[in-house]
Amino acid sequence: MGVTALLVLMWAGTGHTSLPVDVINKCCPQRYSLTDDIKCVERGHEWYYMNFSYGFPNCNYLLVSVNESDVVSCIDNSFERDSIVGLKCKADPFRFQAPEVHYVRKCCTIDRSYDAVQQSCFGERIAKSRHPKEFFNVLMSGYKGIVDIRVGAPDCAKGYVLVDHLVHFNNVRREESESIVFQQYGDNPKIFNPDEVCMDFTERHEMLVIRACQPAEIVCRPHGILTCIWKCCADGKAFVSNESLDCVPSERPMESPKYFNITSRGPVEYEATSPGFFYKGPCSDKFVLKPEEQSADIHHIGIDGLLYMSTVPVGVSDFCVEDVYNVEEGLDGVKVFKCFVDYDADSRAVMEVYGYGMTVSVMFLFLTFVVYSCLPSLRNLHGKTLMCYIVSLLCAYISHALLIYNWSPTEIWMCKAIGFFDNFAFLAAFFWLNVISFDIWWNFGAIRPKKSQGNDKKRLVAYNLFAWGMAACLTTLAIISQVTEWFPQSMRADMGINYCWYEKSTYAFYIFFLMPTSTSQACNLVFFALTAHHCAKVRNELQRMAHTNADESRFKADKKKFIMNMKLFLVMGVSWVLENISYWDLNNDYNIFFWTDLVNSLQGLFIFAIFILKKKVLKAFVRKAKEVFVVNRTR
Structure with a gap:
């Protein structure tokens, strides 16, 4: 029997009507959230810094919204509402007061840091893994209660691109509203909703990466300074499979695509630093592999984010890039996928x-x-x-x-x-x-x-x-x-x-x-x-x-x-x-x-x-x- 479970049983045997302050009953297991119809669904949230027991109370319970200090029988993330909910019943002897819950999004898994050069959680330059408490201490001090960490890059809304910002940890803070504020290169402070940004350590000890969803029309060329392109799969997934070209979890960093300045004399290779990415592909699997071809059909990705097949430009939303490893097809490395024209x-x-x-x-x-x-x-x-x-x-x-x-x-x-x-x-x-x-x-x-x-x-x-x-x-x-x-x-x-x-x-x-x-x-x-x-x-x-x-x-x-x-x-x-x-x-x-x-x-x-x-x-x-x-x- 685990220490936490033993502690809970010992506490119940003393006749007390609530759990000790450092033992919290989470309704669902780690990485699962609670739905309105009282089911546990995988969501990716992990809770830290308190002792937890898990499971629904053995009573007739009601689903309630939970604020700090409310007395409940178990608490969890709401799958539908992105808030904290709980199950409450009068007859449950293991009721407890809900602690404060601090939400933060970490770009990589708990045991990994971010490789800012290869823009991957599985790059060669990942920092030495650190305890998640150290990660949270960078953002705020003197916290109490639960730290709810959700792993993975945010899902950007349509028209937004995920941009990497390298920021010294002294220039990052987390507001009481959970908003993330950071300042870079003397610019005005940038404020982001916690669901629009993830953070992590990098290979440089004093630098954090802030991966934030920003409007493409502002940060991408031609109006902005970034080259922005689509990645066919979600962050952390690729076409790495021996059987088919499907998006599957991948621990292989994607090599940076080559970018070119398209001039009248021909394409000139250009080093695009930390390009912005749209994720999950622009055309829902309706793309066709465009392997490297010879002669006049060779293609180049321009620094403007367009694909040039010969000299014909293809729009940003008409192609995507992805890491591919397919033994049967003989494919390996970053490939360009061309979308078919989709109609309204x-x-x-x-x-x-x-x-x-x-x-x-x-x-x-x-x-x-x-x-x-x-x-x-x-x-x-x-x-x-x-x-x-x-x-x-x-x-x-x-x-x-x-x-x-x-x-x-x-x-x-x-x-x-x-x-x-x-x-x-x-x-x-x-x-x-x-x-x-x-x-x-x-x-x-x-x-x-x-x-x-x-x-x-x-x-x-x-x-x-x-x-x-x-x-x-x-x-x-x-x-x-x-x-x-x-x-x-x-x-x-x-x-x-x-x-x-x-x-x-x-x-x-x-x-x-x-x-x-x-x-x-x-x-x-x-x-x-x-x-x-x-x-x-x-x-x-x-x-x-x-x-x-x-x-x-x-x-x-x-x-x-x-x-x-x-x-x-x-x-x-x-x-x-x-x-x-x-x-x-x-x-x-x-x-x-x-x-x-x-x-x-x-x-x-x-x-x-x-x-x-x-x-x-x-x-x-x-x-x-x-x-x-x-x-x-x-x-």
């Missing part, structure tokens, strides 16, 4: 609508492809070009829908790969629409001898070389602009910096996507105009002159193809023009272009309606399905 509630709702639309499109594009694959009558040259167009659009929509549904790549190369794949798939879709327009004109809108029309197989090969080849060439040029120095900075794709798509601060989107697709659409307009002109001319000739039924049937068939593809052009071409405009909407007003973007996301449905929802096609498909069913049944 309204924008996220709009994006989810697009995601649903693209999901619908993917299903109907797949159904359209299946119908064309099953019906030999549709697999002529025109049908095969349409199938290639559907495949390219299907690939683009699948990758888009994945990102909208918040599927986050785990590494930056995956983000870039998705961006370039989208670029290739959408370009291919535009060029296949170009091919379809040309093929309609070639067969219907141009007058030429039948023998000059060539072989369908050769034309299909040529069409494939053109559509896939042009998309591949333009995408390759975009990749080269990003991974080499062959292109000027204004033409770099910078894919995967703020989005898994082109960076808006360069002209790459115009050069490698908008100009080719706009040129393609302009050519489509020309082809459709020529075809429409010839269509009217042929119709007039058929009305004036004698003609065979075969001539009229061919004219009607070609006319139907022309009308269907004109609808396809209108659905894709016009809406994509407005889509490109909305991409550069500087005010990010998603409501302005909502309907055109929604039309784009539902193109698969429109394509299915244009090419499949026809009596002739539906009857042929039903007949084919019955034939397959009968064959399978007879086997």
Whole structure:
């Protein structure tokens, strides 16, 4: 039996109705606090400098707020109120008068001091451990009662950054209100609420560290003097794990990230002393690892707190740094993690609508492809070009829908790969629409001898070389602009910096996507105009002159193809023009272009309606399905 418990029993046996003044009954164990529904929850508070017993009284008790000298059966920190509460009952023989409770926050655990150089409780320069009473004596003398020490850095509010101040212990005092006051370098005294600051010894015997929450707009660059960045995990935690990149307690100090002064001649390394940290990451695990890369993609953290990927600045709230040790991934040391762009509630709702639309499109594009694959009558040259167009659009929509549904790549190369794949798939879709327009004109809108029309197989090969080849060439040029120095900075794709798509601060989107697709659409307009002109001319000739039924049937068939593809052009071409405009909407007003973007996301449905929802096609498909069913049944 412990000395404290024995003392309590001996005191109860004497018939006294209260505990001796130096024995206090704490309701919950150390590091636990009491909730309003009378439960003990871990909170991190440790009580010192008196003898303690632990446990709830064996009686019918009430939860009460406690002031000094109140008679209670046990006392503790309130989990909800950040004050002292107690349990009180009349029949309890172990009642006692509540002593004064002094609250103070210590940055490191009781047996450790703070390494001010490495900004860690586990650095190489930690001072020799001291008894917590010495720590408290530095702040005030002649105290009585309990010292309530909470371990760990304070949780700073939004817009506040944790800043380290090294102060001589003679310049620090604790007010009766528990506020911490200190003066540094002859400045005016600074006053902090006890929950906004922690203190500890440092490797320099006479110096204390004051880690205080201060407004970022005042102390951080460009208005202040500190470089302030986000740390992905909370203080004392890191991605130190053999299995995954999760925030876990770590006793390994994080090396100081390298900071650079970004000049016109390039980045120059700069020593940032005691930078300020935001904690727990700016983007709730939605960040992607940005390992050290070669060539033009190398990144630097500027002294202004921005991340520069090549020369493109990334905002302070769009990346974080963390100590990483992951055997499986081969990662060790301080790494930079890039956030994906997060949207506000309204924008996220709009994006989810697009995601649903693209999901619908993917299903109907797949159904359209299946119908064309099953019906030999549709697999002529025109049908095969349409199938290639559907495949390219299907690939683009699948990758888009994945990102909208918040599927986050785990590494930056995956983000870039998705961006370039989208670029290739959408370009291919535009060029296949170009091919379809040309093929309609070639067969219907141009007058030429039948023998000059060539072989369908050769034309299909040529069409494939053109559509896939042009998309591949333009995408390759975009990749080269990003991974080499062959292109000027204004033409770099910078894919995967703020989005898994082109960076808006360069002209790459115009050069490698908008100009080719706009040129393609302009050519489509020309082809459709020529075809429409010839269509009217042929119709007039058929009305004036004698003609065979075969001539009229061919004219009607070609006319139907022309009308269907004109609808396809209108659905894709016009809406994509407005889509490109909305991409550069500087005010990010998603409501302005909502309907055109929604039309784009539902193109698969429109394509299915244009090419499949026809009596002739539906009857042929039903007949084919019955034939397959009968064959399978007879086997």
